Amino acid sequence: MEDVGKTGKYWVAYRYFVHCTGLDFVDMVKIIGLYSVPENADVSLVELSVQKKWNEFDIGNFAQEIENTDRSFWQAPFGEVYLNETGTQVIGDYFKEPDKNSKFTRLIFFIYFLDVTKPLDTPFGKINLLPKTSQPLRISSQISFEAPE
Numbered sequence: 001m002e003d004v005g006k007t008g009k010y011w012v013a014y015r016y017f018v019h020c021t022g023l024d025f026v027d028m029v030k031i032i033g034l035y036s037v038p039e040n041a042d043v044s045l046v047e048l049s050v051q052k053k054w055n056e057f058d059i060g061n062f063a064q065e066i067e068n069t070d071r072s073f074w075q076a077p078f079g080e081v082y083l084n085e086t087g088t089q090v091i092g093d094y095f096k097e098p099d100k101n102s103k104f105t106r107l108i109f110f111i112y113f114l115d116v117t118k119p120l121d122t123p124f125g126k127i128n129l130l131p132k133t134s135q136p137l138r139i140s141s142q143i144s145f146e147a148p149e
Contacts, residue, residue: 029124035047044110045109050105050107053105062122063075116130
């Protein structure tokens with residue numbers, strides 16, 4: 001791969017992005033919580049904040065690498081729900097778009113077979129996962145698991 005050093009065109013593009021937005025790619029997405037799903041031990045519930053509008057990234061680009069396997073076979077998020085900034089109220093989901101004016105997205109989604117020892121791939125780079133905990137009441141009181149068909 002060419003231009004991977006701190007002088008190549010990718011480094012220049014990255015520095016320009018940081019200069020224009022004030023955000024580092026690392027700051028674009030943060031994991032808030034990783035929760036168990038009592039109805040199915042093979043499923044995790046991931047809560048994230050993204051410093052972008054909900055329609056400026058593709059939730060399908062969140063995944064966890066399965067070594068020696070084509071990305072099209074990796075597990076995909078499902079059942080996504082958008083929350084307000086404090087994570088206490090549902091403001092949208094797959095069928096109901098959240099407010100288009102918000103420049104910040106807080107979302108949760110379900111995903112099968114997540115390995116907490118491996119990072120999660122995001123549209124903004126890889127992020128490390130937190131240890132899995134039980135769902136906080138603010139989540140469990142609003143969200144219920146439904147297996148995809």
